[in-house]
Structure formats: C-alpha cells, structure tokens
Amino acid sequence: MLARQHDPIVAIATAPGRGAVGIVRASGRDLRPLIEALCGRTLQPRHATYLPLRGEDGQPIDHGLAIHFPAPHSYTGEDVLELQAHGGPVVLQLLLARCLAAGQGLGLRLAEPGEFTQRAFLNDKLDLAQAEAVSDLIDASTEAAARSASRSLSGAFSSEIGVLRDRIVQLRMLVEATLDFPEEEIDFLEKADALGQLARLLQSVDDVLDRARQGALLREGIRVVLAGQPNVGKSSLLNALAGAELAIVTPIPGTTRDKVSQTIQIEGVPLHVIDTAGLREATDEVERIGIGRSWSEIETADAVIFLHDLTRLGEPSYDAGDADIAARLAGADPRQHARVLHVYNKADAAAAPVPAQALAISASVGTGLDALRRVLLERAGWHASPEGVFIARTRHVDALRRTREHLLLAQAQGLSPEPALDLLAEELRLAHNALGEITGAFSADDLLGEIFSRFCIGK
Numbered sequence: 001m002l003a004r005q006h007d008p009i010v011a012i013a014t015a016p017g018r019g020a021v022g023i024v025r026a027s028g029r030d031l032r033p034l035i036e037a038l039c040g041r042t043l044q045p046r047h048a049t050y051l052p053l054r055g056e057d058g059q060p061i062d063h064g065l066a067i068h069f070p071a072p073h074s075y076t077g078e079d080v081l082e083l084q085a086h087g088g089p090v091v092l093q094l095l096l097a098r099c100l101a102a103g104q105g106l107g108l109r110l111a112e113p114g115e116f117t118q119r120a121f122l123n124d125k126l127d128l129a130q131a132e133a134v135s136d137l138i139d140a141s142t143e144a145a146a147r148s149a150s151r152s153l154s155g156a157f158s159s160e161i162g163v164l165r166d167r168i169v170q171l172r173m174l175v176e177a178t179l180d181f182p183e184e185e186i187d188f189l190e191k192a193d194a195l196g197q198l199a200r201l202l203q204s205v206d207d208v209l210d211r212a213r214q215g216a217l218l219r220e221g222i223r224v225v226l227a228g229q230p231n232v233g234k235s236s237l238l239n240a241l242a243g244a245e246l247a248i249v250t251p252i253p254g255t256t257r258d259k260v261s262q263t264i265q266i267e268g269v270p271l272h273v274i275d276t277a278g279l280r281e282a283t284d285e286v287e288r289i290g291i292g293r294s295w296s297e298i299e300t301a302d303a304v305i306f307l308h309d310l311t312r313l314g315e316p317s318y319d320a321g322d323a324d325i326a327a328r329l330a331g332a333d334p335r336q337h338a339r340v341l342h343v344y345n346k347a348d349a350a351a352a353p354v355p356a357q358a359l360a361i362s363a364s365v366g367t368g369l370d371a372l373r374r375v376l377l378e379r380a381g382w383h384a385s386p387e388g389v390f391i392a393r394t395r396h397v398d399a400l401r402r403t404r405e406h407l408l409l410a411q412a413q414g415l416s417p418e419p420a421l422d423l424l425a426e427e428l429r430l431a432h433n434a435l436g437e438i439t440g441a442f443s444a445d446d447l448l449g450e451i452f453s454r455f456c457i458g459k
C-alpha cells in the first residue's frame, strides 16, 4: 500500500445504505484539475458551495455541496474534495463513478481501507496512536470506550508517551556523553543523579502501562463464559445480565445446545458473555457436540462463571457432577483457578444455607446481580474511573512492557558494582525504540499496512 501513496484516491466516506446525507471524498496532492472537471469552476477554499452534482453523462443526478480543503489544511494534509449529496446508495455510486471517470487522467483510484487516515499519518497530521484511535472511536461499543478513544485521538495518550520519550532521550544523552569522556564516567552520572532519574522514569512507565492496560480493557472487553451442569440457570443468568430474553430457558435439562453470546457493559467495560451447553455425560449426539464446544469456549475465556444450583447442593449425583467439572477445570490449566468464579444460583428457592463467602444470586428474581457485576469487573482487572483512561491496544501495552523491561535492565546495569556503560546505553536505546513504536516513530511498513488495512473503507 505504501508504494502507491501518492496516487489521488476517492471513496464514499459515509456508511453504506440510506442516509440523510452521503459524502464522496477525494484526496490527492493537487485536486484542482479534478475540481475543474467535476464542478466546472474553482471552489472557494473551505467553503460549502451549493451546485449541481453530475453523473458520468454530465446530467445532474443531485444538487449538493462541494468543499475544497486545499493542502495542507485538510484531514489528510493533501488537497481534499468533498461532495455532499443526498445519502442514497445509487446517488453516491453514480457520483463515485463520475469522479473516477473525471480523474482517470490524474490516476485517481478507489481508496483502500484506512488510506485517508494513513495519509494523515504520513503527512504528520496524526501519529500512529491517534490514527488507531480514529478507528477505535468508530468501533467503540460503549460510551466510555468512545470517550477514551476521543481522548487518545486528541493526543492525550501520545503526549504522555512523548513525555516519557523525552525523559529517556535525556538519559541517553547523559550516558552517551559520559561514554565519550570515559575519565569522568561515574562521577558525571552521579552528579546528574542518572539512577535517580531512571528510577523515577520507571515509576512513570508503570503508571502509563497501568492506564494503557485499562484502556485496552475498555477497547477489547473480556470474554466471560457461563459454565455448569444442565438446568442450573446459565441461560437465565445470561438473560438477566443482558436484560433481554436471548437464550431459551426451560426446566428441561440440556435445553441449550449451541452457544448464545451477548455483549453487555458494566461501567462502560464491554463483557462478551457466552452461555454454553450444560456439562454432563450426554448420550445425545447433538448435545455431546454442544458440550465439546462449551469446553473450547471455557478454555479460551478470560473468566469463567461456574454456576451451581443451591437447591440441589448435597444431592450425591449433583455433587458428583460438580466435582467432575471442577476436576476438569483444574486439570485443563493451572491458572484456571484464578479465572473461575463460583456463583450459586436459585438463592430464592434454596433451603440449605449458602456456602460462606460464596456469591449467591437468583437469576430469575434478579438478586445478587450487582455484587456479581462488581466482582466480574474486579476479575477483569478494571480499577479505573473511565474519565482518566485513554483508549489503548494490546500493541501499545506490549510496547510499554518492553520499554519497561529494557529500562529495568539498564537499571540493573547501573546498580551493578562495575557498571558497563555501553550496555546501559544500549538498553536505553532499546527502550527508546520500543516506546517509539507506539506513536509510529519507529514502525515497520508491514505493521503500518496491517493497522490501516483494518479500517473501514473510506476512512
């Protein structure tokens, strides 16, 4: 994609389907010939001009607005032309075809997904973290996610990264200057309190890393699987959490055969909740396949709610069923223990006392659900208030983690009895590079290609 980054491009910028208004947008180094061909005139910069919008045959297909954003004062940093028409799919397709025909001599082509935003990045209108936030804003599934994406888009995350980078650069200069004047080595570093600076820098990296983790949680959410024996109330719990009758609830054990999933939000954090077939030794072929799927969902989940039926605790066959599941959960993955949350359902109808410290709920009456939501958020690792969070991706968390590791190695070198300053300098350089990946200061073309190709068309 990078090879063709100078062609003029065009796309329908608005969502497919009917809309009150629809926009065809073009970007290129010099769109004046295209504007002349399409509009038969020049356009006053950044001014909405009402005019006939014509089809390929030159006949008007609509009357709408045309806006020219001359380079570099546009979204992409290039010349941008917008044609704003009535938002019918046919009108927009005809306008698009007309643009492509009129721009043929200029090499105008259809834009690839994310290409407008990629140009904004290449022309320094946005850094990489901001460009990603554009896509995260469009894809946000909760208000909190949208707000934090907007904060990242306006540069809040990037400027925090910028502050960290400046501090690393300062340290690098100090250490590298010392390398050039070996006789003054340790003395020089001591006077500048290099190790003190490094320790404080590490604290700041930890803080940003923690907030980036929260941001990634807001963006990606977590997968929560409801698991347990048949008839314990898994589907009822999904419905209660979602506030809708999504999964079929019957007194017949083995009702749910295939998974049913729904994204709900708790304090703005998206939770992808998955109801699965009840776990038991099934003889029915369809049910067995469903149970196989339940286990594969359980193995890949971030959290598992292991649901128990309080009205049946103590029944030997029921207890044996729970013990089988518990054994398989523990065997599947030693970390299971941390992921599995035991929840006791049907508290409304239970005669026996609830086990100590257990989460007791009634999915059908709706009691205990607030406590369950709180525990789920805590298990997800959410401890922020959404106001301070900027949207982040696993990619950012990973780069921050590597930055931290290199800084720790630099610190260990600095604290050793005979510090090798060249190794310390090298770790600082690697930390600097890892951090630079976030805003795109050091990013490979294939990474850029991958990030932008996941955008929607026209963005």
Ligand SMILES: Nc1nc2c(c(=O)[nH]1)N(C=O)[C@@H](CNc1ccc(C(=O)N[C@@H](CCC(=O)O)C(=O)O)cc1)CN2
Binding pocket: 023, 069, 072, 073, 074, 075, 082, 125
């Ligand atoms: N009609 C329309 N609405 C839109 C967009 C668009 O491209 N077209 N956007 C696209 O995604 C977003 C807005 N983003 C934009 C960002 C910068 C500039 C721009 O003209 N920047 C100039 C001037 C800045 C200024 O005057 O302060 C610049 O950066 O130099 C325009 C839109 C959302 N709404």
Ligand SMILES: Nc1nc2c(ncn2[C@@H]2O[C@H](COP(=O)(O)OP(=O)(O)OP(=O)(O)O)[C@@H](O)[C@H]2O)c(=O)[nH]1
Binding pocket: 229, 230, 231, 232, 233, 234, 235, 236, 237, 248, 249, 250, 251, 252, 253, 254, 255, 256, 257, 276, 277, 278, 279, 345, 346, 347, 348, 349, 361, 362, 363, 364, 365
């Ligand atoms: N008293 C009471 N009954 C409940 C509660 N939750 C679910 N039930 C009943 O338990 C039965 C089974 O509920 P489901 O939600 O279908 O159970 P499930 O675990 O999805 O069942 P399978 O599809 O067999 O795996 C239904 O008759 C529900 O009405 C509860 O909190 N209290």
Ligand SMILES: [K+]
Binding pocket: 234, 235, 236, 247, 248, 249, 250, 255, 256
């Ligand atoms: K069910």
